[in-house]
Every structure is written in C-alpha cells, then in structure tokens.
Amino acid sequence: IAKPQATRKVPRATNNPLPRANDTDTLALEILEKLTYSLGKTTSVARMHDWMDATCLAVRDRIIDHWIASTQKVTKEHSKRVCYLSMEFLIGRLLRDAINNLGLSEPVKQALARYGVDLDLVELLEPDAALGNGGLGRLAACFMESMASTEVPAFGYGIRYVHGFFRQEIADGAQVELPEDWLAHGNPWEFERRETAYEIGFGGKVTMVEEPGRPPRYVWRPAERVLAVAFDTPIVGWRGKHVNTLRLWSAQALDPILLDAFNSGDHIGALLESNRAEAITRVLYPADSHQAGQELRLRQEFFFSSASLQDIVRRHLQTYDSLDNLADKVAIQLNDTHPAVSVAELMRLLVDIHGIEWDKAWEITQATFSYTNHTLLPEALETWPIHLFERLLPRQMQIIYAINADLIRHARLDKGLDDGQISAVSLIDENNGRRVRMGQLAFAGSHAVNGVSALHTELMKETVFRDLHRLYPERIENKTNGVTPRRWLFECNPDLCKLIEEAIGPGFRDNIELLAELDKFADDASFRDKFAAVKLANKQRLAKVVEERLATYVDPKAIFDIQVKRIHEYKRQFLNIIETVALYDQIRSSPHLDWTPRVKVFAGKAAPSYQEAKQIIHLINDVARVINADPAVRNLLKVVFIPNYNVSLAEIIMPAADVSEQISTAGLEASGTGNMKFALNGALTIGTLDGANVEMLEHIGADNIFIFGLTAEEVANARANGHMGQPVIERQPLLRAALESIENGVFSENDPGRYRSLAGSLRDRDWWMIAADFQEYWNTQRRLDELWLDRAKWNTMAVHNTARMGWFSSDRSIGEYARDIWKAGPKSIQAIS
Numbered sequence: 001i002a003k004p005q006a007t008r009k010v011p012r013a014t015n016n017p018l019p020r021a022n023d024t025d026t027l028a029l030e031i032l033e034k035l036t037y038s039l040g041k042t043t044s045v046a047r048m049h050d051w052m053d054a055t056c057l058a059v060r061d062r063i064i065d066h067w068i069a070s071t072q073k074v075t076k077e078h079s080k081r082v083c084y085l086s087m088e089f090l091i092g093r094l095l096r097d098a099i100n101n102l103g104l105s106e107p108v109k110q111a112l113a114r115y116g117v118d119l120d121l122v123e124l125l126e127p128d129a130a131l132g133n134g135g136l137g138r139l140a141a142c143f144m145e146s147m148a149s150t151e152v153p154a155f156g157y158g159i160r161y162v163h164g165f166f167r168q169e170i171a172d173g174a175q176v177e178l179p180e181d182w183l184a185h186g187n188p189w190e191f192e193r194r195e196t197a198y199e200i201g202f203g204g205k206v207t208m209v210e211e212p213g214r215p216p217r218y219v220w221r222p223a224e225r226v227l228a229v230a231f232d233t234p235i236v237g238w239r240g241k242h243v244n245t246l247r248l249w250s251a252q253a254l255d256p257i258l259l260d261a262f263n264s265g266d267h268i269g270a271l272l273e274s275n276r277a278e279a280i281t282r283v284l285y286p287a288d289s290h291q292a293g294q295e296l297r298l299r300q301e302f303f304f305s306s307a308s309l310q311d312i313v314r315r316h317l318q319t320y321d322s323l324d325n326l327a328d329k330v331a332i333q334l335n336d337t338h339p340a341v342s343v344a345e346l347m348r349l350l351v352d353i354h355g356i357e358w359d360k361a362w363e364i365t366q367a368t369f370s371y372t373n374h375t376l377l378p379e380a381l382e383t384w385p386i387h388l389f390e391r392l393l394p395r396q397m398q399i400i401y402a403i404n405a406d407l408i409r410h411a412r413l414d415k416g417l418d419d420g421q422i423s424a425v426s427l428i429d430e431n432n433g434r435r436v437r438m439g440q441l442a443f444a445g446s447h448a449v450n451g452v453s454a455l456h457t458e459l460m461k462e463t464v465f466r467d468l469h470r471l472y473p474e475r476i477e478n479k480t481n482g483v484t485p486r487r488w489l490f491e492c493n494p495d496l497c498k499l500i501e502e503a504i505g506p507g508f509r510d511n512i513e514l515l516a517e518l519d520k521f522a523d524d525a526s527f528r529d530k531f532a533a534v535k536l537a538n539k540q541r542l543a544k545v546v547e548e549r550l551a552t553y554v555d556p557k558a559i560f561d562i563q564v565k566r567i568h569e570y571k572r573q574f575l576n577i578i579e580t581v582a583l584y585d586q587i588r589s590s591p592h593l594d595w596t597p598r599v600k601v602f603a604g605k606a607a608p609s610y611q612e613a614k615q616i617i618h619l620i621n622d623v624a625r626v627i628n629a630d631p632a633v634r635n636l637l638k639v640v641f642i643p644n645y646n647v648s649l650a651e652i653i654m655p656a657a658d659v660s661e662q663i664s665t666a667g668l669e670a671s672g673t674g675n676m677k678f679a680l681n682g683a684l685t686i687g688t689l690d691g692a693n694v695e696m697l698e699h700i701g702a703d704n705i706f707i708f709g710l711t712a713e714e715v716a717n718a719r720a721n722g723h724m725g726q727p728v729i730e731r732q733p734l735l736r737a738a739l740e741s742i743e744n745g746v747f748s749e750n751d752p753g754r755y756r757s758l759a760g761s762l763r764d765r766d767w768w769m770i771a772a773d774f775q776e777y778w779n780t781q782r783r784l785d786e787l788w789l790d791r792a793k794w795n796t797m798a799v800h801n802t803a804r805m806g807w808f809s810s811d812r813s814i815g816e817y818a819r820d821i822w823k824a825g826p827k828s829i830q831a832i833s
C-alpha cells in the first residue's frame with residue numbers, strides 16, 4: 001500500500017495579501033510564471049509583446065496587494081470617498097507609472113535583463129490609453145494619480161471607450177484622422193466586473209402613481225434599456241502607499257442576441273439591439289471646443305452618470321441603512337458639465353426610487369456635488385435642445401423643470417431679481433429655441449463651483465456665471481490646476497532628478513515643494529553646466545524622434561522652441577507660425593546678422609470638424625516644407641510638426657524644450673497644464689497673462705519668464721471697441737510682409753489661395769488679437785535670442801524655473817479640493833496651507 005504523500009501546507013483563508021519580496025530574483029521568477037502560465041509561452045518563443053504583457057501582469061500583482069489593503073482600510077475606517085466623474089481620463093501608459101511608484105524600477109529592469117529583454121523597449125509597446133481630448137482629460141488622470149499618492153480614498157468614474165482619441169497622420173501637409181484601437185491586444189490593467197452592472201434607461205413615459213394616504217409618485221418606464229458593466233483599473237500612488245480605483249463603464253445589450261429574430265432567420269435584426277447598445281461606448285468625441293450636439297453624446301453622458309450614481313448609492317446602502325448621510329460619506333466632483341445630468345439623476349434616485357422627500361433630497365444632492373468649470377468660450381458651453389432631452393430623458397427633464405421653478409422662485413422672491421436677471425440664471429435658455437443649460441444645472445446642484453486658475457475663476461464670476469454668482473456669492477472658488485510630478489518630472493526626466501538629488505538630497509521625491517532648495521544652485525556654474533548637459537541630452541533624444549518620424553535633422557544646439565497642445569484659434573499657433581515666417585524673411589534679407597539658431601516644434605490635433613484649426617496645421621506644414629528646404633536659412637531656422645501628439649510623445653517633448661509657448665489670447669485659456677510641465681522641466685516660458693501663466697509669473701518671478709501682450713481686460717475692451725486688424729497690420733512692416741507671403745501662396749504654390757481667408761481674418765475683426773499682439777511677441781522672441789547668447793544667464797533662469805514650480809503639483813491642487821470642497825482624505829492632506 002502506497003504511503004500517502006505528504007500534503008503541501010495550504011495557508012488558512014486570509015484577508016491579507018501574500019507577502020512578496022521585491023528583489024530581482026523574485027521578480028524574474030514572477031515574470032517567467034506569467035509568461036508561462038498566463039500567456040502560455042516559453043522564453044524561446046516569446047515576442048516582445050508577450051514580455052510586455054508578462055511584465056504588466058507581474059507588476060499588477062504587486063498593485064493588487066496594495067489595492068486590497070487600501071480597500072480594507074477605507075472600509076474599516078468608514079472614510080469619506082471622493083467620486084471623480086469625468087467623461088475623459090487621458091491616462092497614457094501605466095507600466096512605468098506603476099513600476100516607478102512601487103519603487104521597482106531597478107529590480108524589474110534587472111529581472112528582464114536576465115532574459116535579454118530591455119525594459120525601455122518593453123515600455124514602448126504598451127498602447128497609450130487616450131480616453132480624452134486634452135487638458136481636461138489629462139487633469140483627471142493627474143488627479144487620480146495624486147489622490148492615490150496623497151491617500152485620498154477615491155473612485156474615478158468614466159467611460160471605457162473602445163476607440164480613444166483618433167490617431168493623427170499628416171498627408172501632403174494636412175491632418176488625416178485614423179481610428180485608434182488601444183484594446184486590440186487586450187488590456188492587462190483592467191478587471192471586468194460582470195457582477196457590477198446596472199440597467200440604464202432611455203426614452204419611454206413617466207406616469208404619476210397615486211396611492212391613498214401617500215404623496216403622488218412618479219414612475220419612469222423607459223422604452224429602452226442597456227447594461228453598464230464596470231471595468232476596474234487600479235491606480236497606484238507614490239511609494240505604493242495607497243491604491244484607488246478607476247471604474248470605467250462599458251455598454252452592453254441586456255439581450256445580446258434577440259433569439260426570436262435569430263430563429264426566424266433575421267440574423268442581422270437579432271444583433272440590432274446589441275449594436276445600438278454598444279454604440280454608446282464605442283468612441284470618444286474628438287471635439288474639445290464645440291458642442292457635439294448629437295443624440296449619441298447625450299446618451300453617453302447619461303449612461304455613465306446614471307451607472308456611476310447607481311453604483312455610489314448601492315455601495316453606500318451596503319454600509320449604511322439610509323441615504324440621509326450620503327454627503328458625509330461621498331463627495332462627487334463633476335469634471336465640467338459633461339456629467340451634469342447627474343444632478344437630475346441623483347434627485348430621481350433619491351425621490352422616485354428611495355422615497356426621500358423633495359427638499360431633503362435637494363439638500364443631500366447639493367451637499368454631495370461640486371462642479372469644476374474648464375472653459376468660458378461661449379461656443380463650448382453645453383446646452384441641449386429641450387425636445388431631445390425630453391424624448392431621451394423624460395423624467396430627468398421634469399426634475400430639471402422642478403429645480404428651475406425652485407431656483408426662480410428663490411431668485412425672484414428672496415433676492416428680488418428682475419426678468420432679465422432671471423432669464424440669465426434660468427436652467428432653460430429661452431432665446432435659442434429652448435435649451436437646457438448644463439452649466440447652470442451643475443452650478444445649481446452643487447455646494448461648490450470652481451475655476452482652474454485664479455484669473456479664470458475671477459472671469460467666471462464676471463461672465464458666464466455673473467448672475468448666479470450674485471445669487472450665491474459664496475459658491476464660486478478657485479482651485480488652480482497642477483500636474484503630477486511623478487509622471488512629469490521623475491519618470492520623464494530621470495537624469496534631471498538624479499542631478500537634483502545630488503544637489504538637494506532625495507526629499508523632493510516625497511515633497512515636491514522642496515525643489516525650492518535648488519534655487520541656491522542657480523548661480524553655481526558647475527551645477528548649471530550639468531543642468532544644461534541634461535537638457536542637451538533630452539534635446540538629442542527628441543531630435544532622434546524627429547529624425548525617425550519626419551526624416552528631418554534638427555540641431556540639438558539650437559533653441560528648441562516648442563508649442564504642443566490642441567490646435568485652436570484662441571491658442572494662437574497661427575501667431576507663432578506668422579512670427580516664424582517673419583523671422584524667415586529677416587534671415588534671408590539680412591543674412592549677415594548674427595541670428596540665433598532656432599527649431600520651432602509644433603504638435604497637436606485639430607477637431608475633425610474644425611476647419612480653421614485644420615488649416616493652421618496645413619499652414620505649419622507648408623511653411624516647414626519651404627523653410628527646411630531653403631539653403632538660404634543655413635539651418636538657422638527649422639520648423640517641424642510632429643504628428644500624433646499624445647501623452648507618450650509629451651513625455652519626450654516636455655524635458656527637451658528651451659522655450660515653452662503659452663501664447664493664448666488673454667482671458668481664454670482657463671489654466672493650461674502644459675505650461676506647468678515645461679517650466680518644471682526647466683523651459684523658459686514665453687506667454688500671455690492668461691490662465692495659470694499669471695500664477696507662474698508670481699511664483700517664478702518676472703525676471704525668469706517672458707510675458708507679453710494684451711491683458712484679458714484689454715482684449716475685452718478692444719473687442720468692445722470694434723478692434724480691426726488692418727490698421728495695425730499697415731503699421732507693422734514685418735507682419736504685413738509675412739501675412740502677404742502667406743496669402744499670396746508663397747507656401748502653397750500648388751494652391752495659392754489656400755490661406756487667403758485665414759489671413760483675411762486678421763485684417764478683419766482680428767478676433768484672437770493676433771495682429772494686435774504681434775509686435776510685442778516678435779520683440780519678446782528677439783529678447784530670447786539675445787539671452788541665448790549669455791548661456792550662463794539662461795541656465796540660471798532655467799534652474800529658477802524648476803526650483804519654483806513645486807507649487808504646481810497636482811498634490812497641492814488635490815490638497816485644496818480635499819480641504820475646501822470634499823472634506824475628505826487624511827487630516828495631513830486637509831491641513832495643506
């Protein structure tokens with residue numbers, strides 16, 4: 001009889017994660033295990049993609065350990081949670097973020113090296129998750145990382161788009177949009193939670209139900225229902241201290257196949273419902289400055305709002321037996337008005353589903369929500385035609401009317417507003433064919449409303465929300481944006497970090513404001529030289545990318561003058577390229593002068609339907625083609641447009657800039673965040689007094705930043721006084737000549753009239769004040785040229801920039817939100833000063 005084999009010891013059931021060592025041996029083994037058992041590959045047949053997946057999965061296990069611990073702690077302590085509702089999370093790649101925040105950079109690198117695999121190459125294979133358009137979506141991603149790093153318990157709620165922001169190619173100088181497909185090879189970071197799914201209704205009818213002895217109830221019977229299924233991604237904070245969840249919703253049909261139709265031979269019809277449902281989360285709208293206006297967009301907004309709120313309410317009721325204390329336990333932040341329908345939907349859940357009395361429900365709603373505004377541009381403010389809203393969301397429309405009635409009653413009776421003021425605060429715009437104003441709805445339903453820079457917040461009070469502000473003068477406050485120093489300094493500029501650490505020690509990695517200690521090294525010649533050497537190496541890296549992608553040589557010794565951001569008239573890439581043309585003219589007409597070599601770098605996407613923005617891209621490429629081919633400029637000037645700007649490309653570009661272009665028409669850029677990333681990495685800013693530039697000026701000091709142009713107030717006055725460009729152009733020979741060459745086809749010989757209307761817009765109303773600001777912009781650029789000749793001085797200024805940008809960390813922004821708006825997070829964070 002065979003002796004029974006000794007059984008292996010099985011650990012008892014436990015809530016605690018498995019203990020793991022962080023050494024190279026352990027990691028090498030774990031990566032190999034993933035490769036073998038999760039991917040079914042041996043080292044001899046594994047492709048680089050398999051190594052990438054295996055590495056992500058091994059690192060993910062480490063995150064899960066911390067994730068479980070974080071969740072248990074928050075549950076045990078009954079901590080208040082922040083729910084950040086955003087249509088967009090522009091997260092980019094996550095592997096480096098995870099490895100770096102877990103402190104595993106070296107062991108993972110070494111572990112992969114054992115198999116002859118280079119971590120740097122592995123990292124490049126991860127798709128760049130582009131679930132956002134630009135600054136707003138990237139801010140949401142920085143905030144998620146900062147909330148994890150500062151241990152604020154948080155859920156990010158958004159949409160799991162199958163196709164993110166489009167891929168941009170340039171063909172014959174023009175933008176071409178191609179579909180993006182980040183999920184094509186699967187997504188190693190996400191967990192599908194099939195059990196966490198909610199029904200989302202659309203359309204149908206509302207009926208009033210009257211039962212004896214009870215107040216009437218409203219019952220919404222939607223005509224259509226789809227399922228929202230949760231996909232969770234863990235977001236790990238600095239040093240792995242805390243892990244939060246990014247929960248993205250994916251739409252599915254309740255009945256994936258209509259069997260009746262299928263069995264009767266209608267195979268296409270059998271899939272109609274699932275196609276219609278899945279369409280909701282298929283693609284991100286690529287417009288960041290015009291209202292999309294389509295029904296599908298409103299369906300997206302309601303879909304993710306309703307799913308998130310149902311989830312929040314359900315989770316709350318798992319712990320507490322009432323919703324009365326909802327606002328004590330959850331803070332919901334609305335990232336712009338895209339989730340503003342949440343205000344009506346939470347009211348519906350509270351009143352119709354959970355039987356809470358209206359006034360009480362309104363109190364809970366207002367105490368729970370807060371709203372961030374990101375734009376003052378009138379064409380970007382969201383409104384929806386009443387008939388569309390009513391057809392799609394009949395009960396929510398009724399609720400909005402009821403909220404509006406209360407608001408107007410209060411305004412008229414308690415505050416004595418007149419008819420004109422009432423129509424300004426009303427949730428319904430009666431002047432443009434009756435529309436629901438989402439900004440007003442978000443404002444009304446929130447206890448706090450914030451702008452994203454000091455200037456923008458003041459302008460909010462004076463413009464879009466002037467009358468609501470008078471009605472509720474305490475509600476608007478400022479929360480200046482920030483960027484996460486982990487991604488935007490530690491990960492993208494490791495050599496600079498090494499140098500900083502040599503100078504001031506490692507403390508800045510845990511408290512970025514300690515960068516201020518670098519200030520005293522600004523006058524230290526040997527430090528400055530090392531600082532400049534790091535910059536040069538970063539420029540060489542970018543030059544290599546330019547060479548690979550554009551087959552154009554750029555000299556890393558020239559000034560790298562960079563403008564990267566969405567293409568928009570108000571951001572004034574046009575001003576930059578006109579200045580470039582003027583400089584080209586000057587170099588050719590005065591070749592004997594001592595011109596400072598410059599490389600003008602542009603990148604950014606235009607909304608597919610934004611014709612003027614697409615023309616600007618075309619012009620930049622046309623100008624680049626002509627200048628780069630002209631031997632007369634002798635490499636003193638190069639122009640490059642790098643296609644497909646995204647988060648990963650930004651990580652290469654930010655550390656490589658000498659000059660950062662932040663030149664929006666004053667009053668129009670709510671904050672900007674690229675401005676912060678550049679300056680943190682030691683670029684000198686040329687910019688207008690707009691958005692957060694104003695606060696950067698205060699922190700960095702006027703001696704270390706190049707400010708020019710009209711102020712927001714001067715722009716408003718000039719517009720009010722009927723400013724025209726033509727008289728200004730007549731007085732400025734440089735501008736006049738540059739504009740004439742553009743409109744006469746010097747850069748578009750095959751289509752000489754291509755830029756006539758673009759240039760004409762300057763002669764006319766000059767709405768964006770390009771002609772008005774040109775001369776000062778030109779003069780300021782020439783001051784930069786001159787400064788470049790005194791490299792010691794330039795480098796001193798660059799060091800001051802890095803040293804003084806610590807305040808612009810998103811940890812500081814999050815601390816302020818936590819303290820002033822959410823009343824959540826550790827006491828140490830709320831005590832931020």
Ligand code: NBX
Pocket residue numbers: 133134135136137139287288289290291292374375380452481669670671672673691
């Ligand atoms: O939000 C941007 C502002 O323009 C920046 O000044 C600011 O720094 C940033 C973060 O606060 N706004 C923005 O990126 N908007 C969008 O991307 C957008 C997307 C969809 C949409 C409207 C706007 N429907």
